[in-house]
Amino acid sequence: QVQLVQSGAEVKKPGSSVKVSCKASRGTFDASAINWVRQAPGQGLEWMGVIIPIFETTNYAQNFQDRVTFTADKSTGTAYMELSSLRSEDTAIYYCATSRRSVPLHGLDPWGQGTLVTVSS
Amino acid sequence: DIQMTQSPSSLSASVGDRVVITCRASQSISSFLNWYQQKPGKAPKLLLYAASSLQSGVPSRFSGSGSGTDFTLTINSLQPEDFATYYCQQSHISPYTFGRGTNLEIK
Numbered sequence: 001q002v003q004l005v006q007s008g009a010e011v012k013k014p015g016s017s018v019k020v021s022c023k024a025s026r027g028t029f030d031a032s033a034i035n036w037v038r039q040a041p042g043q044g045l046e047w048m049g050v051i052i053p054i055f056e057t058t059n060y061a062q063n064f065q066d067r068v069t070f071t072a073d074k075s076t077g078t079a080y081m082e083l084s085s086l087r088s089e090d091t092a093i094y095y096c097a098t099s100r101r102s103v104p105l106h107g108l109d110p111w112g113q114g115t116l117v118t119v120s121s
Numbered sequence: 122d123i124q125m126t127q128s129p130s131s132l133s134a135s136v137g138d139r140v141v142i143t144c145r146a147s148q149s150i151s152s153f154l155n156w157y158q159q160k161p162g163k164a165p166k167l168l169l170y171a172a173s174s175l176q177s178g179v180p181s182r183f184s185g186s187g188s189g190t191d192f193t194l195t196i197n198s199l200q201p202e203d204f205a206t207y208y209c210q211q212s213h214i215s216p217y218t219f220g221r222g223t224n225l226e227i228k
Contacts (some may be wrong), residue, residue, distance in 0.1 A: 063216070103217075109158075
């Protein structure tokens with residue numbers, strides 16, 4: 001089964017941007033979709049959106065529509081999540097997770113290990 | 122957005138117990154409901170999808186049921202490794218929202 005390996009922790013200033021990567025262990029996503037989910041400290045899970053790398057199609061949750069961009073490099077099997085205009089409330093662990101299609105009818109599996117993004121002045 | 126309400130928010134139980142966690146959707150989601158387990162410091166793990174289908178490799182003591190707006194996750198004969206936080210997620214309409222979680226603790 002493919003594994004997802006995410007980039008390391010980041011510390012960012014308010015108003016800046018962060019870009020988190022998520023690499024498939026076998027170097028390709030096939031036709032899978034990559035979802036992004038975040039979890040604020042001590043809080044629950046929040047679905048941010050999904051990208052299908054081979055089609056370069058995206059679906060963003062409205063809460064993030066204006067600030068987030070998902071991209072993918074098919075040649076390396078790496079997906080990216082960029083969040084701009086960061087504020088303290090964006091401090092969270094950001095996860096990538098695979099679904100078979102853009103609609104996660106079979107759930108999200110597997111997940112990356114998570115990337116902690118801390119927004120602090 | 123579809124709101125997912127889990128109950129209870131926390132639960133104490135003993136090894137060997139049977140526990141039931143419920144998840145209610147703010148509108149009908151058919152059977153498009155997934156369950157996850159998360160342990161401290163770890164990513165969530167998929168347990169069940171489509172309300173009652175067990176993910177490969179997940180022990181059979183985990184089961185799910187429900188359709189429409191009301192769903193349950195049942196864990197039979199609790200094992201020490203089952204103490205964790207459990208989340209439901211609807212996969213019917215984007216955004217694919219999660220419940221706020223149920224923290225299952227050792228009594």
